[in-house]
Amino acid sequence: xxxxxFDGRMGASGDMxxxxxxxxxxxxxxxxxxxxxxxxxxxxTRVNEHGIAATRVRVLFDDSDGPDADPDDHARPxxxxxxxxxxxxxxxxxxxxxxxxxxxxxxESTVHDHEHEHESAGHTHAHxxxxxDREGATPAEGHGPHRTYAEVIDIVESMNLPTGIESDAIxxxxxxxxxxxxxxxxxxxxxxxxxxxxxxxxxxVVGVSLLLDDLDVDRIVTTPLSTGGGTARMAHGxxxxxxxxxxxLAADADWSLRGGPVEVELLTPTGAAIxxxxxxxxxxxxALDVDAVGYGAGGYDFPDRPNALRALVGxxxxxxxxxxxxxxxxxxxxxxxxxxxxxxxxxxxxxxxxVTILPAMxxxxxxxxxxxxxxxxxxxxxxxxxxxxxxxxLGVREHGxxxxxxxxxxxxxxxxxxxxxxxxxxVKIAADSSGEPYxxxxxxxxxxxxxDETGLPVxxxxxxxEAAVRSEESETA
Numbered sequence: 001x002x003x004x005x006f007d008g009r010m011g012a013s014g015d016m017x018x019x020x021x022x023x024x025x026x027x028x029x030x031x032x033x034x035x036x037x038x039x040x041x042x043x044x045t046r047v048n049e050h051g052i053a054a055t056r057v058r059v060l061f062d063d064s065d066g067p068d069a070d071p072d073d074h075a076r077p078x079x080x081x082x083x084x085x086x087x088x089x090x091x092x093x094x095x096x097x098x099x100x101x102x103x104x105x106x107x108e109s110t111v112h113d114h115e116h117e118h119e120s121a122g123h124t125h126a127h128x129x130x131x132x133d134r135e136g137a138t139p140a141e142g143h144g145p146h147r148t149y150a151e152v153i154d155i156v157e158s159m160n161l162p163t164g165i166e167s168d169a170i171x172x173x174x175x176x177x178x179x180x181x182x183x184x185x186x187x188x189x190x191x192x193x194x195x196x197x198x199x200x201x202x203x204x205v206v207g208v209s210l211l212l213d214d215l216d217v218d219r220i221v222t223t224p225l226s227t228g229g230g231t232a233r234m235a236h237g238x239x240x241x242x243x244x245x246x247x248x249l250a251a252d253a254d255w256s257l258r259g260g261p262v263e264v265e266l267l268t269p270t271g272a273a274i275x276x277x278x279x280x281x282x283x284x285x286x287a288l289d290v291d292a293v294g295y296g297a298g299g300y301d302f303p304d305r306p307n308a309l310r311a312l313v314g315x316x317x318x319x320x321x322x323x324x325x326x327x328x329x330x331x332x333x334x335x336x337x338x339x340x341x342x343x344x345x346x347x348x349x350x351x352x353x354x355v356t357i358l359p360a361m362x363x364x365x366x367x368x369x370x371x372x373x374x375x376x377x378x379x380x381x382x383x384x385x386x387x388x389x390x391x392x393x394l395g396v397r398e399h400g401x402x403x404x405x406x407x408x409x410x411x412x413x414x415x416x417x418x419x420x421x422x423x424x425x426x427v428k429i430a431a432d433s434s435g436e437p438y439x440x441x442x443x444x445x446x447x448x449x450x451x452d453e454t455g456l457p458v459x460x461x462x463x464x465x466e467a468a469v470r471s472e473e474s475e476t477a
Contacts (some may be wrong), residue, residue, distance in 0.1 A: 004311070005286055007285060010307055012309050013299075014201060015057045015204060015296075018296070019296030021212065022057065023054070023311075024215065025215050030211065033210070034202070034207055038155075041060050045057075046054070052308055055297065057296070083334025093106050108241040125177075132272065140415075161206070163208075175249060176249075183245055183375070204270050223282060223283065224258045224283070224285060225275065227258070229260055230263035231264070241264070246268070254279070258378075284323075284324065289316065294310070327375060330371050331369070331393075333362040333363075334367045340357055346386060352373045354374040356371070357372075402455070407432065408435070414442065414469065415468070416455045419454065425443060426443045427442045437470075447461040
């Protein structure tokens with residue numbers, strides 16, 4: 001299976017994703033519809049991030065074509081008006097944007113001696129690149145109008161994009177709109193994109209959709225995305241990182257967030273929305289036969305690490321994904337039955353992935369129980385504490401299991417016609433890392449409810465639901 005895997009340890013923004021995909025081999029010529037519709041151009045440059053040759057991208061208006069609007073009052077030094085990670089596009093050495101992969105038409109990679117200023121939110125250890133614009137070019141960031149969701153969609157639809165690319169771009173903006181509407185308690189259609197409603201953001205979202213289509217991969221994944229820390233200035237004031245819209249987007253995404261590793265904003269709403277639309281979450285980079293690597297530079301310089309989003313492209317195996325875990329266990333010789341009945345729910349709420357309670361023979365031949373808990377390493381402390389306070393145990397053992405192999409899981413809804421009425425039952429599909437399904441399992445509680453309503457045996461309802469989804473999957477394969 002052809003896979004694109006993002007390494008999310010330094011977060012992501014829209015222009016970092018653009019740069020990473022170009023560096024990984026996507027053809028910049030596919031960006032032409034965006035340049036024509038918005039009268040902008042993409043500028044790709046080569047920079048050095050602590051010894052790593054990386055790509056940086058910015059979006060520019062030509063002054064002859066671009067808007068006369070003043071820079072947005074809400075843009076801060078080191079951050080563009082839609083929440084870009086640093087001033088990602090503030091560079092001076094320009095290469096022809098219509099290049100392929102990492103060759104850049106033979107131009108030599110250049111290390112740019114940037115002038116720096118301290119980021120205004122008080123982060124003295126990280127610096128953002130200052131603008132050094134060429135004559136006749138205006139950065140799209142901070143310029144032009146901020147639009148509503150409906151206005152943005154009209155612009156995207158005017159580009160005459162292929163159907164799949166247009167639908168992905170619109171779905172990404174819908175995610176952004178719903179996130180902002182949720183934060184501001186407004187409706188989607190009237191929501192103004194305070195952080196992401198400019199041409200710059202449209203260029204990011206549609207541009208990434210075009211580049212991903214050009215790479216023609218079967219699957220896109222990302223490791224947990226770092227948010228950074230501290231605070232960031234936005235349209236409505238200063239907020240703790242991650243931004244409220246990022247939190248809303250993460251709640252609806254398949255991947256997970258993690259704080260740090262530095263005290264600046266690393267994950268922006270635009271980057272989060274794009275990855276929420278396209279990427280599945282994985283705990284670590286999957287096994288790949290790598291044939292392309294891309295590094296997209298962010299806007300901050302750090303003294304001890306490169307600030308770059310890395311992507312790997314290659315063919316993955318057809319096995320199961322590997323997930324790091326540890327196992328906690330304790331012996332109980334005086335636990336009441338009702339306590340054990342509630343223990344699984346309580347530990348799951350604390351972060352446990354799986355809980356097993358086994359009968360055991362304790363010292364002095366007393367009957368007891370062995371509780372075994374599978375947990376992510378980062379959740380072990382919290383789950384061990386919950387296990388102790390719930391049971392009164394005096395000790396919890398940890399076994400370094402290392403990892404487990406897990407299936408990719410997805411849900412489909414089976415629609416069963418029984419006596420003229422339609423009943424919906426969720427069915428869980430387990431697949432290997434190549435996407436090949438190997439098990440279909442209908443949700444028991446939903447099937448039991450249908451069985452009670454129709455008088456059919458639960459087993460019959462389960463079998464019919466699983467068969468219906470299996471048939472639908474084989475037809476679309």
